[in-house]
Amino acid sequence: MEKLTKVQFTNLDKVLFPQAEITKGKMIEYYVRIAPKVLNILKDRPVNLKRFPNGIDKDGFFEQDAPIGTPPWVKIFKRYSASAKRYVGYIVCNDLDTIAWIANLAAVEIHMSLSRTFDMKIPDFAFFDIDPEPPLTFDDTAAVTLLVKEKLDALGLVSFVKTSGKKGLHVLVPIDDGFTYKQTRDFVHKVGIELSKESDIIVSELSRSKERGTVFIDYLQNATGKTMIAPYSLRAAPGATVSTPLEWGEVKKGIRPDEFTISTVAKRGDPWKGIFGNKQKIGS
Numbered sequence: 001m002e003k004l005t006k007v008q009f010t011n012l013d014k015v016l017f018p019q020a021e022i023t024k025g026k027m028i029e030y031y032v033r034i035a036p037k038v039l040n041i042l043k044d045r046p047v048n049l050k051r052f053p054n055g056i057d058k059d060g061f062f063e064q065d066a067p068i069g070t071p072p073w074v075k076i077f078k079r080y081s082a083s084a085k086r087y088v089g090y091i092v093c094n095d096l097d098t099i100a101w102i103a104n105l106a107a108v109e110i111h112m113s114l115s116r117t118f119d120m121k122i123p124d125f126a127f128f129d130i131d132p133e134p135p136l137t138f139d140d141t142a143a144v145t146l147l148v149k150e151k152l153d154a155l156g157l158v159s160f161v162k163t164s165g166k167k168g169l170h171v172l173v174p175i176d177d178g179f180t181y182k183q184t185r186d187f188v189h190k191v192g193i194e195l196s197k198e199s200d201i202i203v204s205e206l207s208r209s210k211e212r213g214t215v216f217i218d219y220l221q222n223a224t225g226k227t228m229i230a231p232y233s234l235r236a237a238p239g240a241t242v243s244t245p246l247e248w249g250e251v252k253k254g255i256r257p258d259e260f261t262i263s264t265v266a267k268r269g270d271p272w273k274g275i276f277g278n279k280q281k282i283g284s
Contacts, residue, residue, distance in 0.1 A: 046090035165235035
């Protein structure tokens with residue numbers, strides 16, 4: 001593996017997923033193997049990492065700043081963070097060496113910006129985050145997600161779907177350059193409001209997002225500085241699940257997020273291939 005990259009790997013036998021018996025070495029191999037599918041999406045985007053140096057059964061931590069010792073060949077994007085009240089040096093993952101280095105940090109999860117570094121106020125996607133509350137199940141999430149697709153289809157919009165790697169599904173609409181986060185947020189919120197009028201289980205407001213027996217269509221991640229779990233990123237879950245791009249035909253009753261893992265996803269095709277060839281207008 002070292003022959004493929006300039007990264008000097010460490011502690012490859014360290015078990016990061018005890019239940020699934022997955023080592024850091026196996027995780028690095030996964031990210032190297034999946035790189036051709038994900039790097040075109042990560043390109044020029046600041047990323048946040050969730051690292052678990054002692055394994056996912058121990059406390060992990062989010063990392064925005066590039067850590068001390070970051071190699072000089074890793075691209076860094078400096079931007080003022082209002083929440084941190086200082087400039088943060090974000091990692092930008094544009095190549096195989098960088099994604100391998102990130103994995104060697106025991107960064108299980110990669111969270112990406114919806115914008116690229118050359119204009120952080122302009123998103124590339126309108127993002128629907130669809131999550132159920134008990135006793136609803138993933139089947140209910142899938143049903144609501146299909147309603148979102150139907151609404152977008154009716155508007156003439158091409159949409160893409162992935163698992164969150166946990167309990168939800170994500171729908172993304174690639175958009176033309178020039179739309180603001182306010183426009184994408186308002187658009188996603190409007191779709192949620194319309195669907196909440198058509199289904200008793202759908203809620204579109206944060207104030208109702210934790211009500212039992214509901215599915216929240218979350219529009220709030222459409223904002224400068226917010227992130228989304230990257231497609232093909234692992235999640236810190238016992239079964240080593242992956243936030244997995246899907247064909248729309250896979251979104252149906254019986255689908256389970258725990259089917260999409262480090263052991264199964266690398267063998268799949270790439271439903272998001274050519275996603276940036278579908279940029280669209282979402283309104284005036």
